[in-house]
Amino acid sequence: MRESRQQWVRSLALAACLLGAQAQAGESLCQAGEPIVFSCHIGNKTVSLCRPSSAQHELLYRFGTPKKIELAHPGPGARTASPPFETATTPLVGGGVTTVTFRRGQYQYSVYSKTSSNNGTPEFEDGVIVSRNGAPLKTMVCDDGGEGFRERLDWVPKARK
Template sequence: MRGVVTAIGSTCILAMLLGTLSITGAASARPASQPAGHSLCMAGETRIFSCPLGAKQVSVCGAGKQAVYRYGRPGKIELVSRSMTLAEQGYSGGGETQIQVTNNGYSYILFDRTVRTGFGPDGRHDPAFSSGLLVRRGGRILSSKRCGNDASIPSLARQFMPTGNEIVVH
């Protein structure tokens, strides 16, 4: 369940295109002892974002003063990257947060978005939440997947990665 929606809101997208990405850092340790599908973070890391995508999942974890992106399954990590930035954009009634990961000409964009879908007669804002992963190459979206949970990017992500300037429109 989501916590309180901030003025900025949050949205996260990480994208993964299977079979075309190389691993930029090997993950030799198994993920921390957690239920399957929960996270690809290792013991002692801070979970920033975790999103099930069918049989696979994507996680962003705080390791020391840096974030690490992992895609795959527990025990079988397919992509690891530490090259990422955080971008935030406020909207009227919500906002979006993105973690943008780069690897070999591909961009993997995790997003967490809150938008107002209308006003009810009782004054309710009726927010809609979405999160997922976009994969891009050369500005073209190759894949877009929604998280199988209510994933969100918390404000603590700012402690582990530099701020980027651009929200990717999708």
Template sequence: MKSAKNGTRFLVLLATTIYGAAQASTFLCTPTESVVFSCSTERLKIIELCLDKRTHSVSYRYGRPERIELSYSGKQGGENGFFFNHYFRSNVDYTRISFVTAGYEYSVFRDYDSAEGPILRYGVTVSENGNEVVQIKCQSQIVDNMSKIIGQLRCDERSALGCS
């Protein structure tokens, strides 16, 4: 009897895990948008940048398909739109695509520094007045097409990273 209960618990746990993974793999971009960046977080939420090729607007979305917690759209390179920063040297490569809304700066990042390890790190950093408030790291299911649009965005001159 005890092994049947354990087996049932295992199946419920497995089904929950599979359902959660399936939920996290869904994109938040609409069918008319292409995915510029997407990943799932530890809490199975999605961080996503989408490009609407018809309107040339970029959108940031955070949350789950059934409940988007934050959405922001702006023209590529527009005054109230998205900006980029990129820094590169041997064994170091940092990329940021950022926007500002309601006094907070959101920066989707891709970081590689061979001194810190052999893997890329992805996520979003939220800052207020230049001070980091929170950093949400990507855990899995990463789609990275940021390099395809950074040439169409304005450089964020305020950042020390520059725009190489």
């Protein structure tokens, strides 16, 4: 009887650990050991900015599902002539917008976090804007509102004006 109870407790503990790992994986597309800088859900997809544990001042962008990453930047072995990411901050009445942007060919991807005020009530919106040759093509707003950027990004180069 005592052995079966211990076995049951071990099984329960293992299940709790597996569920915790699954919840972390569902929260973002960051891999184990990569701090989550930004993550939110857009439909059945996830967009994440991760910081590699081996590189304090680098970012990785991933979009897709845990089973299929549709876009990763920088890609494996990629070399870029300019900084892989740039930031910009735009003040708004009662808040502002912070963006982290990267370019792939003619396309520009801007992960944003916006805080504004509507009659004194704070409003928050996070998402991704995809542009081509500077013209916005698609704005994808986070379903879950988003949490904004979870870390300071003052080390990321500022966008060229």
